[in-house]
Amino acid sequence: MILDRNTPPKGTVKDWLDARADTGGVAIVFPETGDALNWRTLRDEARAAAEGLAGQGVAPGESVAIVHPNGRAGVVALYAALYGGFRATMINLAAGPDAIAYALDHSGARYAFVHDSQRDVIARVAPTRLTILEPDMLAQRASLATFDAAQHALLMYTSGTTGQPKGVVHAHASLLAGGWTTAIAHDLSAKDRGFCVLPIYHINGLCVTLMGSLVSGGSLAMTAKFSASQFWEQADRAKVTWFSVVPTIISHLLHSDTNPNTDVSARLRFGRSASSALAVETQSAFEERFKVPIIETMGLTETAAQILSNPLPPGTRKIGSPGIAFGNKVRILTADLEDAPPLQEGEIAIRGPNVMVEYLHNPEATAKTFAGEWLRTGDLGHIDEDGYVFVTGRLKELIIKGGENIAPREIDEVLYSEPDIIEAAAFARPCKSYGERVEAAVSVKPGSQLSEAALIALCHQRLGAFKSPESIHFLKELPKGPSGKIQRLKLASLI
Known part of the structure; x- marks a missing residue:
């Protein structure tokens, strides 16, 4: 399957993973261990685990919890759930015991892939129905059911203003579209290798890097966590061409004593910043010191990550703006949910193939989040005469x-x-x-x-x-x- 820059991806994650396995090549390298995972091996291990889940009686669309930090086992677990048509339920390891317990209960998951480091906390907070999957449990395999792009693929919990997490549901179509918006905005290709230092239990790590590489046919370098002292050396060893981080990481790199060597700076096409506003002074100072352009973007869990991005150089980057829409449409709404006049502040709303299906078991919250086909982001901003969005505040109190x-x-x-x-x-x-x-x-x-x-x-x-x-x-x-x-x-x- 080939990336079409004008049309969202068709099919399912299973279809795309099968296509990458047929093409071959490296999928992910792990600089901390020296391990590598090629597309065929990733597909084969994911398929075997998916058939093992089916052998346990897990039904298509049923939640399967994934309680893993970044790493080979976590990636295989995620792709296993997606390949089998199950709903990959990503558990935020930093959420705290109360939120983890809520997600496991609310999702209805009966089975979980659990990393050894997380077994104790899961044993304390998991509902009694939850079974931690052991390798021998997946040995008895069953045939996988067929499913289409509308099948639930991902369940990820995000905090709301009420304090109770909301379960964001993405179908295979919107999940793949999240990788596609990244790929077309950043001109990703099979020649690119991204650097994944953000956890894949967050939408940025999962959609921007994992789904972005799947859709574009590129590859990734993945670390268990970000390290300011090792970032540049790991990027050099893995030969990455781009990275996706948050402003905090950019600040840590800027204030560290470690510098990249010439090869790293020459190879890196760009760095990408998302999740919260990047301070103008920080962006300018980073680019001046490291000679790597930073592309500010904006995304939400509800939109499978990216909705806005600044263009790559030599296109116009407006520092202080997360950019223009790629792969979706953006508008500004008044308090009456009508179009705001040009340049007037209002609520930012999004429509596109990357928008979520619903909040799980919460039709009221789902209805409030949509104005017709438009997803209300809860962020305030305006659009300038060139189509660049400027975020001015938040309706929500997050x-x-x-x-x-x-x-x-x-x-x-x-x-x-x-x-x-x-x-x-x-x-x-x-x-x-x-x-x-x-x-x-x-x-x-x-x-x-x-x-x-x-x-x-x-x-x-x-x-x-x-x-x-x-x-x-x-x-x-x-x-x-x-x-x-x-x-x-x-x-x-x-x-």
């Missing part, structure tokens, strides 16, 4: 830390579990390293002996360190609007 969405209310609820808390609200504070960091404000009962350290420890226990507030401020009363609702967005300026 905290975006290092590209990870964190729902403030999820933190509020943990704080409210402490009896002495009267009011609580988590909020974002600008941060040079992560874009935003988490803080919170509380008011407590008179005479309470609650300490900041105790509350932070509680959050660490319930949410994990990444989502927990770095600081908690004690106030007599939190600011409120006329209706009595706490004004979360005012807190950062008041404290």
